[in-house]
Amino acid sequence: MRILITNDDGLHAEGVVRLSEALRELGELLVVLPDRQRSGASHSVTEVEPLRLKATSILDGLPAYITNGTPADCVALAACELEGGRIDLVVSGTNHGWNLGTDALHSGTVMAAGEASLFGLPAVAISVDGREPTRFKTAAWFARRLAKKVLQRGLPRGTFLNVNLPDLPRDQIKGVAITSLSLSTFCEPFEKRSDPHGGTYYWRGGPVPIRFKSDGTATHNGQPGTDSYAVFQGFISVTPLRLDPTDTDSLGTLRSQEWGWDKPNDDDIKNA
Numbered sequence: 001m002r003i004l005i006t007n008d009d010g011l012h013a014e015g016v017v018r019l020s021e022a023l024r025e026l027g028e029l030l031v032v033l034p035d036r037q038r039s040g041a042s043h044s045v046t047e048v049e050p051l052r053l054k055a056t057s058i059l060d061g062l063p064a065y066i067t068n069g070t071p072a073d074c075v076a077l078a079a080c081e082l083e084g085g086r087i088d089l090v091v092s093g094t095n096h097g098w099n100l101g102t103d104a105l106h107s108g109t110v111m112a113a114g115e116a117s118l119f120g121l122p123a124v125a126i127s128v129d130g131r132e133p134t135r136f137k138t139a140a141w142f143a144r145r146l147a148k149k150v151l152q153r154g155l156p157r158g159t160f161l162n163v164n165l166p167d168l169p170r171d172q173i174k175g176v177a178i179t180s181l182s183l184s185t186f187c188e189p190f191e192k193r194s195d196p197h198g199g200t201y202y203w204r205g206g207p208v209p210i211r212f213k214s215d216g217t218a219t220h221n222g223q224p225g226t227d228s229y230a231v232f233q234g235f236i237s238v239t240p241l242r243l244d245p246t247d248t249d250s251l252g253t254l255r256s257q258e259w260g261w262d263k264p265n266d267d268d269i270k271n272a
């Protein structure tokens with residue numbers, strides 16, 4: 001088995017070190033990581049700069065590559081240039097911090113798995129809840145169990161898994177919940193600060209994330225059945241995601257409507 005590991009926190013993040021340690025028992029690892037912190041990179045790719053791959057190592061000499069590209073670039077480079085389709089599974093993480101609800105859409109960790117799904121590869125993104133989580137060994141232990149199951153059973157083509165663990169010891173985790181994204185508006189507050197010259201600047205990611213329900217009231221744990229709720233209750237959340245955002249419910253209605261194009265008459269052609 002050949003497993004690609006990537007992340008958005010870079011080579012020195014404990015999450016990816018523990019993950020690599022746990023997954024190397026399952027097969028041959030290919031580790032391709034961004035050369036800097038890329039949290040929040042979502043699904044962006046590099047088009048106007050050259051991409052470089054530099055050989056390095058992780059753990060006790062396990063070969064790895066770093067690139068100046070994004071997490072999605074890491075996956076594409078691995079799939080197209082390094083392994084040419086000989087990848088059985090992509091695991092992205094373990095991210096330092098939750099990727100719940102709308103965070104999942106902003107996350108480089110999650111969208112690296114999304115990029116893999118576009119190549120038809122089974123993929124899993126793993127994150128641990130909290131601002132400064134510590135339970136990366138627990139996350140890696142679960143990642144290995146989940147990876148084994150995905151390698152055995154596969155995933156529907158185009159589906160990838162977004163996994164979030166509570167930052168708890170293994171014996172305090174209540175189980176695994178299959179969830180939906182808590183897509184109620186997530187206000188990730190900015191910190192507003194002043195620079196030494198009296199200018200104002202903003203830093204995304206204040207100390208306490210506040211999630212809002214659709215009626216505008218704040219909630220810290222989302223609705224039952226969602227990823228936020230499950231993690232808040234002490235469960236590991238597993239959310240199946242797909243990247244085709246086509247609004248299939250609206251296709252019929254929109255196709256029945258007129259969209260500004262009529263067959264031109266002679267005058268229209270003359271005046272065009």
Ligand code: MN
Pocket residue numbers: 008009038039040095096109
């Ligand atoms: Mn990150």
